[in-house]
Amino acid sequence: MFVNRSRVKGFYQLSINERLELATHGRGLTEEEKSLLSGKQPFPMETADAMVENVIGQFSIPLGVASNFKVNGKDVFIPMATEEPSVIAAASNAARAAYDLGGFHTSTSGTIMRGQVQVLDCIDPFAARSRILENKEEIMNRCNEKDPTLVQLGGGVKDLEVHLVNTRKETIVVIHLLVDTKDAMGANAVNTMAEYVSPLIEKITGGRVVLRIISNLADKRLARARGVFDAQALGGVEIVKNIVSAFEFADADPYRAATHNKGVMNGISSVVLATGNDTRAVEAGAHAYAARSGSYRSLTTWEMNEDGNLVGTIELPMAVGIIGGATKTHPVAKACLKILGITTSDELAGIIAAVGLAENAASLRALSSEGIQAGHMRLHAKNLAVMAGAAHSDIDRVVQQAVEEKDVRYDRILQIVQEIQGEDL
Template sequence: MASPRPIDECVALMKGGAGAAGLSDREVVALVDAGKIAPYGLERALGDMTRAVRVRRILVARTTVSDFASSALPVDHYDYSKVFGVCCENVVGYLPIPVGVVGPYKIDSDTYQVPMATTEGCLIASTARGAKAISLGGGATTVLLGDGMTRGPVVAMPSLVRAAAVKAWLEGDGYSEIKQAFDGTSRFARLIKLKVAVAGTLVYIRFTTTTGDAMGMNMISKGTESSLSLLLTQFPDMRIIAVSGNYCTDKKPAAINWIEGRGKSVAAEAIVPASIVRSVLKTEVADLVELNIAKNLVGSAMAGSVGGFNAHAANIVTAVFLATGQDPAQNVESSNCITLLESLNNGESLRITCSMPCVEVGTVGGGTALPAQAACLDMLGVRGANIQEPGENARRLARIVCATVMAGELSLLSALAAGHLVKSHMVHNRGGAAPAVPAAPAVGSCIKS
């Protein structure tokens, strides 16, 4: 192997017509060590996404505990151009996660195969059982109760009186001006309402807006900044503390999301005959109703839960989010759910509903553009923007999420009522010992065309 050329010569070559592409990996590493190439800038310097990942792995291997050079973390057969500048930085590979399906599942008279990405054995099998019971009973019905993403900046005023003046202006004559400033920043973002709160001299302004088929945080942040600039002209003694003052609230438990909603507010309902409860779910209607009250309602209240009046909504939300390219951290508020069960006609059937006030999803932007995640959105018929009805794809996805949560709730509650939970997990989670050393990774899920 030839020795690396001197740094000065490498720098001269890099600045020439060929750029860093004409250098060896060892020479590129030397330039990074010398501060001539930033580690995060390898893709741009080399013009080869996969090679940039390989060189970065060489750099990282020097400071990792394990032998990263021979790591089973895959590198090849992935289209990193979909990632660069959009989804991830300092990329050193990609992580394959198994994807299973729940279905056929009848939701609003349509039949779906719902993709879920998870490493928790039994989760998809259980959710599929719930979907089977619901479909045999006639299927799930869903409704959209609200649609509005939020951003809650915080500003400071020199006195309490001035803070109150800001609140009064925003809730009165100023609203139309703020709306005009906000709506002018996007084709899709439209201000729906403002909720203003004062804490001393601090003013918190919760913008609620439509965002088309995008989840919309970047879109709404841009509109919020424009609105704050206008507000500053009206109140020149105002100081903008932050475009997000945690009054949104994003990626944190918050009663305001549970009460006011955030993203898509959706609900799902199904009526399952007692005969199907017995044959498919192996339990009784009365036992399910009693368990739901004791566990999901009283138990959650005893724990002081906010939005956690359910058995395991977060399990299903996270798995669908991972499969469809959503922001998994927004599972925090998106999993807010209350599950209610009711015996109908003297126990002849069971009504189950799940109400979820803040499901935050999009079908354009972010991880939805990655090929594998886009393929999962295609399975549901909601990939990309809906041209005829902007926002309808994202709304449909939220309704599918809610219906799938309901299937998972029904099955888990049935397993608990019948005393089958531990046994089923032993079957699905203990199917065989994993090999001590993973086999060579197979071709990845994002294949270059």
């Protein structure tokens, strides 16, 4: 039963417990962690109360695992937390099309985050810029004094930039602290350094420091993924051509690009959330990066190679960590990191990028063939059956009948549920 491969035929047909055992086998999860994942053991309210303010309860999101993923030669089950039907199935299906052609290959640009210090009321902004650069070493040393642990781990401020930004009222001086946050996302470390060094910057510039905060446009913390998808598994060469055309449409038209990239983020945000990372920070960085040329464009690229197969790449900021924040306080997030079997934030960033690429491939394949609704509504029908009051044992029968009738609407599903319940009277 147990294999060290994510490529498991009929994985979705297994029971919840069977899927749990396959995904966690050999990952060192405790029985308590498995109980938390399965919902047998509730998430402690005391932990919830310590994480956010004014706690009154909890809001659960389904947690699944994407299968068929091979990333940098290593098979991996990928935890995904999402409320949207078809997201996990879509990623798994696209990953299957890439599996035999090598899966996904990833790279990252490092773990540098930007901290911005805004200086107002500079009489001589150009000269102030020069004075800051003249005192660069002192500024960097002052920042690193504030986090000796990070420095001991090889991190800390590595460089700084000075930008002159023209606003409606004045030219402001903005210092960018380039901080290597290592395996943490780094917001707390960067913000603390930015605040700590502000008095020195005011002294050097003669201006007034106001904002001191991290930038979520983490353009020095990029994650990249590449995959080759078998044309026949996608539906043939014509489908591949249609996918490439759909990408070209998204890359040229921001109205299409917004929905195109939303599909990418369906996959990315699900893994970010499952691992206890900041979905809003990653989403903000991704969309800002998509608009870096001055026009909002596709986060992915798609081409057809000489064999007629689909080749996809993705590059985007990926500010995620494996230490600090909810990654260490939320027990389910900790268990998800164990399932992934990673040891660095770079590994996590690459895996997340691969999921985004797979998700986009699946969306474009559906759009380029039968349309997005066919597969999505098939899975959405389960939700509708539950809404209509179907017994758990009847859900599959309800869904099958609605799909065969090609009528996946709530009112029709409600009729089917009532008909089945009438049979049992």
